[in-house]
Amino acid sequence: MTNDFKIACAQIWSLRVPLAEPYHLSKLYGTLTHSDTVIIRLTLANGVVGWGEADPGGIECDGETIDSVVQTIENRARLMLGQCVGDWVESGKGRDFHGPAAAAIDVACYDAFGRATQRPVCQLLGEQCHDQIPLLWPTSCGSADNDLAVIADYYDRGFYTYMLKMGDKPIAEDITRIKAVIAQLPDNVRVMVDANQGWSYEEAILFSRETELLPLILIEQPVAAADYEGLHRVRKVAGCPISVDESIQNFSETDLILDAEAADIFSIKISKNGGLANSHAIATKVGRAGKQVLMNCMIELGITQAASLHLGCTLDNLVDCGHAYMSTQRMADDVTDFSDWIKEGIVTLPNAPGLGVNVSVDKIKQYQIGEFHVS
Ligand SMILES: [Mg+2]
Incomplete structure (x- = not known):
């Protein structure tokens, strides 16, 4: 070299x-x-x-x-x-x-x-299999009316996948909220739920039972990160896939989660997961085990978002829904031009050297x- x-x-x-x-x-x-x-x-x-x-x-x-x-x-x-x-x-x-x-x-x-x-960068990681990925939009912990107002707003901007943040209200309110939102969704809109470790095991089981028949894309991190047994049991009663986020920080946790049959979907964040090599290794490993990946993000700027997009465009085991490439659009400002890659709820990977940002x-x-x- x-x-x-x-x-x-x-x-x-x-x-x-x-x-x-x-x-x-x-x-x-x-x-x-x-x-x-x-x-x-x-x-x-x-x-x-x-x-x-x-x-x-x-x-x-x-x-x-x-x-x-x-x-x-x-x-x-x-x-x-x-x-x-x-x-x-x-x-x-x-x-x-x-x-x-x-x-x-x-x-x-x-x-x-x-x-x-x-x-x-995608060429350094593997074979590119996407050049565009649809986006999701998150809603804050709040009421069904709050969610529906956000969805109505972003629907017109081309967003058809929403991540509802939960876990800061009594569980009965979260259950009522998700039922009310799903009852009023436009036909081509789908939602996922992220509890961010905010529920107890009993609350997670109750939520999963009560929403078993709803068309949720996934439920993310319903219980504490280290509670693999709890995740496994929630998977058994939930009517949708269970995703891990806080549970999967390091590559070494991949096998532990797979062995415990604790997840269907792995939420990958470039910064949380320690960069491209580690994130790629996790995504590849879970893909071989028949599991899928949600490309997720922290509150982050365009450098990490660009890195995440390069990886996402090489993965053939992405969940069929919008992914988290909206972070720069939630900031008052950014230090990159990543937002220019997004048009009508879809991000396109440019063909440029490096991250291209x-x-x-x-x-x-x-x-x-x-x-x-x-x-
Ligand atoms: Mg999460």
Whole structure:
């Protein structure tokens, strides 16, 4: 591998970008108003750059905060100086690490290697089988009327899949809410439910029994992440597939979840799952076991969304519904042009080297709360 592909220096920024509207999640996670993000730009010896982004989920979700991630990225970036991004990508080095800091570095290596060799990142991951993917739109924890107002609004913008966030109200209210929403949905609209670990095992069983005959796409994370036995039992009574999100953070958990027969669908997030190499490994492994993938997201900016789209476009085991490529549209602003790839509820992968996304340093500086240089 040529010396030109060696990492010469890294720039790291921590930023806070406001959401367009506050996002009410389950009682465990509360209400989000900002995206806390760490961005890294690797510069190779030949001057080519690669961008990566870490999206810490907070203590309750992945145990990571913006401060912990900055620290880890800075330390790791120092050790990466002089390493070749081609060797990193081709040896799957990203799989030695996990968490959002690892994701930022892994994605930056893929982006730099793709740009340096004039190949889109999807080609570095596998065979492209989609060039477009429909989007889903999430609704906050709230009432059926809130959901239906959001659905009416976004239906006209081309969104036909909705993810209803639940788990912060009494379970009877969640059951009444989903029944009311489904009774009033337009014909070509489908919904999924994400409880974000907000229900007890008993509540999850009750919800699953009461909604058994409803045409739900899936129920995500009905019980606590580590409760595989609970997930397995909920699967037995639910009338729809059960998805894991918080349960699947690291590749090592894939086999545990499969062995426990705890899920039908795996929710993959590039930042949560530690980057492209790890996410690709999880998606491939569960595909071989006959399971499907929901391409999901944190509150994240366009670098992570672009990385997620490249991976999603190589997977033949995506759930047949909209996927989570709407994150930049929920932000008041972004540091990339990813939103330009979305038209009428569908995102199209451009044929450009690396991630193919343009990143604005001016925008980064507008929202930065910290900046670090490693050389
Ligand atoms: Mg989720």
